[in-house]
Amino acid sequence: MADGNAHVAAKSFYEEGTTKKSTGITSWLFSTDHKRIGLMYLVTITAFFFVGALFGVLMRLELMAPGETIMGAQEYNTLFTLHGVIMIFLFIIPGIPAIFGNFFLPLQLGAKDVAFPRLNLLSYWIYLIGSVLVILSLFMQGGPIDTGWTFYVPYSVRTTTSVSLPLFAAFVLGFSSILTGLNFIVTIHRMRAPGMNFFRMPLFGWSIYATAWIQVIATPVVGITILLVIIERSFGVGIFDPALGGDPILFQHLFWIYSHPAVYIMILPAMGVVSEIIPTFSRRTIFGYTPIAMSSLAIAFVGYLVWAHHMFTSGMSDTSRVIFSLLTYIVALPSGVKVFNWVATMYKGSIDPKPPFLWVMSFVFLFSIGGLTGLVLGSITADIHVHDTYFVVSHFHYVMFGGTGTIVFAALYYWFPKMFGKMYNIKWANINALFYIIAFNVLYFPKFIMGYQGMPRRYYDYLPEFADLQMLSTIGSWIMFATLVSIFLNLYLAIKKGKKAHNNPWGGVTLEWQTSSPPPLLNFDREITVNHEPYDFSQLKELDYESK
């Protein structure tokens, strides 16, 4: 066995796979190696991200000037629906868990793979099938779906566009999410290296654990809801039709019972990545390990109790509105615990502002704006004024794109040397971070102002007084798209021509930095035993790392 391990250590997972041939497309598509599966998700999800971003740019082009610019109302309806469906279901929900969870969770736990490698591959295939169904639905009779990503009834039952197939695609994608979550829960319970108890686990693991529970418990709810809409469209049973004894608001309850916790599926893993990056680049152990870990669980739990704050103007009972508004404020507490602990970690730290750290700082800034405007929306009276306006659009782009999206890039910059064994151009990455935060605010901040002034969301046209801010936002979308292309160009060139990365370029102390870059098939060339806290930087003296 020792000989076998030594042999394995000589080759990276690119050179040695789990299939008979270690190269070629089949060695990837049928690989049960968590690292290869993570990279397959990276490629697929990035492709969908660019499609979604392109749709976003096209929407902004339409809104560049009042009146019809490049498309009509129906095309615009289709475009914002597809932008939402792709970005939510194909990019941001699977994003961090599927790419970085798959690649780094076993590495951080000192495990050889996830608990169920074949199930992991199945999850990827289900994701792929679901995404193909989304694409197929564009070409079905009736034309592409135009309901918005929330699929609200009664419109989704009545519209003649192709609704059932994309809904079914979301149903299929849900299974991928559930199976990934299940795999991670079992991996965390059963695969931790000897000596690594729950409280020696890196905080990324805790956030993935909390996320996985939401994936397993909440996703079936949306699955059932989607099936109910398909049944309604096919048979007209009347579940959501008041004329037949049904209730359209029931759909909104069911939809948000999943989709609000889903917001935490999106943001919790991002918070986990932040908790990894800040200690590494501050050279300081995390401040408040236990509160951060527990706040992940608290967010996951309280996240179940706030869904109806999406429905303040829907006509549900006043009692519900008051209760859900109150509960919404409570969810701000664990998020605040995290932000304050991150800032306290940096206090008196030896800060090294490398690209991953700069991206995390962008996150803290953008996410704080997103989070605080969320409190405006959580208050019933203010919400009634800005409900269904650009204010909401801006809020969730600050939270989702400014929060999770930013951290996808931070994670990519942080773990890229480990994943590919190559280093990207640091100066270029820093410039990208600067342009990103400028583009982001030019693109989305005007929407807060427009929303407050009454610009409704999902309209392809607007009154002339919004023209200047709309134009400004469109210019922001161009800078943003160019920045996104630049980010991936830098990384692509690094893969092709970048210089070889050190095994531990940032001086990290979690286990993924204690193996080669890229790691061998079974992750480590030795048996792992853990006898340190996860962010104990006194270990650095013994560890090999690239100094400044």
Added chain:
Amino acid sequence: MEHVNTEHKTHSHGYGIYVLVWLALIALTSITVTVAGVDFGKLALPIALFIAAVKSALVINYFMHIKFEEPIFKVFLLLSGTTLLVIFILTFFDVFYR
């Protein structure tokens, strides 16, 4: 090896219990249908849900073998069940006060 033993133990209870559970489920379904005909006002829904919960408990414990499994499975199931209960209670604030 321990696993094999547990597996064996669950199957050694005989099939009589399954028939009994099945009969109980049919009886409870009949009660649900009968109770639906009586006007209990706002209590009708909680009563129907209570009977459904008893039925689920029977299915989960016997047909799904959870009664004979390790405590960790029970903890996980309790967690899911509690979440569902909380979601039901919160939804009722809309159902009862609208």
